[in-house]
Amino acid sequence: MRALVMKGNWQLEVEDLPVPEPAPGEILVRVIATGICGSDIHGFTGENGRRFPGQVMGHETVGRVGALGEDTAAHGLREGQLVTVNPVISCGDCEACAADAQQRCPSRRVIGVDPALRSAFAEAMTVPARNVVPLSEDLPVEYGALVEPLAVGYHAAVRGGCGEKDRVLVIGGGPIGQAAALAAVRLGAAAVAVSEPNPARRDLLERLGLTAVDPAAGKLADLVPQALGGRPTLTLDAVGATGTVSDALAVSDLGSRIVLVGMHSPRVDIPAYAVSTEERTVIGSFCYSANEFTETAQWVAETDLDLSALVEGRVDLSEAADSFTSLARGENPASKVLVYPHGTDDPALSPAAQEVSA
Template sequence: MKALYYVGEREMELREISTPVPNANEYLIQVKANGICGSDFEGYMGKTGRRTPPMIMGHEFSGVVAQAPKGGKYKEGQKVVVFPKPYCGVCEFCKKGMVNVCPEGICMGVLDVDGSMCEYVTIEEKYLLPFDGISFNEAAFTEPLAVAYRSVYKISDAELAEADYILIIGAGTIGLMALALLKYRGAKNVIISDATDFRLGIAKELGADYLVNPRTQDFLAEITTITSGKMIDFSIEAVGIAPTAKNSLECLKIGGTAIWIGNAQKIIEVNMQNIVTKELKIKGNYVYDLDGFADSLRLLSEKKINVKPLMTNVYPLEDGVQAFKDLENNREGKMLKVMLES
């Protein structure tokens, strides 16, 4: 089978390798669509240390059952999305529903664990979610939508109803999915900030009430003007670098909450005095739980969330090397979600 390998900083390679053979309790899944995650690209660029070559990246994917185990719930031909984060189901975290932090294993396509940018993978039944009525590319958005879902649902219905202003920092895939989910839930006065006008245009199409470009505007002054000095109830940070993390805190009203999804920069400095004296809250958001993942697929299947404006580029898996090269030159941000089809 064909597999796209990360072999070193800014180096990808298409290889022909053996098709994996499933164990007695595993399915063989023919991968149909992969999304290139921002973390895949950052790893490819050598910025994070979260990809260890040589390895196969990829964790946003959908496919079809090519071979099912004896007595398996799903039959050959069933369309499926894969939950890519291993979990044991019995540890203290899993019992609390926090399978996202289960120490059982690393997410597919991270560090040295091979992922889905290939033609076939083997997987246990508990990680499969069936779907129908949408394309493989749309179904592959389940994973990034689930990340945004977990962040957005850290805001309760009551808090959402009371919030005057909510800010999303970063109009990449996750930030835009958070925007779509907030509008789906009825949030009012959602502001989105990004340094590229193209992505802000997509945000407007998805229902953003206000747009801020910190490259051409004074970020804090714009937030102050938009909110008439009230400032922000909840900020969702979906970039993961020091300047945007700082912005996510400085914009908050007294008692406000920042939800951090971005994870590009390992160590940052924060204004502790500001956090203490304004009684601010910071909530971390790491991937997703099972219920949120399944509900994200449901929202996609029922056409409640429109991902088509984000799907800007589609390549066959064979052209995956070129896809990553093209992303290196994505200076205007017009390549948003890049899909690999196989």
């Protein structure tokens, strides 16, 4: 089978690898499409140090069950079934797992991040059966690859305690910012606005029915209250840099919550007095629980929103390296690019089309 292998910083190559065999408790997933995540880009460039030579990345995926390993019957999966994959592999036995907080499991492994796991930028991958989430055949197939980033945004909003009285500011209108804003709407926030300097992304946000603010159009401390009808009570920082954290603290209301979900920088400086003397709360957010992932998959199937606007590029495996490079250099304005390991000619990839070369 073909897979996209990271050879080093700024280097990706398509290689022929053996088709993996599912171990007991595992499922072989024939990959239809996998989204290029911002964390993949930062790993590709070496910025975050969380991707490694020899690794097959990819964790925002949709596919079909290709083969069932032993001891998987209890999960009720069948060959050819449309599925997505929860990338967080947890032990299932610790206190965090028992509390449905698998993202905090001390021994967690994340598909697409752990270099020992051959992941979703490939024609096929093996995953634990308990991480496979079935999807309706009525769902637009591409939506399956959006579940993971949408679950990230949903968890961030939940971590911030988003509710009906909240005025929510999202900083950064990329895929995670879009997901966080949609999650705030999903949770019934009183008002939601997204600060985003890129005009193409602001247009996308408007198409999704969201209010977009251009931070270059004036002082953010003036623009945001105008858009929200008051200072934010909850800010979701989907960038994660010193500048955006400072902006969040400068514009938010006293006693507000700031959720850090973006991972642009491994370290940020925080103006401590803006936290302590004005009693703000800074909250970390990483991934999602198993229930939040499954609930998001259900929401994607039921929402009336046209989520197709979230996908702005489609490439096959041979074009993926160039897409990574153009996205990393800022030359490609696309918000979300999907990689189709089997090619883009048949996006539906019916069960009959699921063929992987050895």
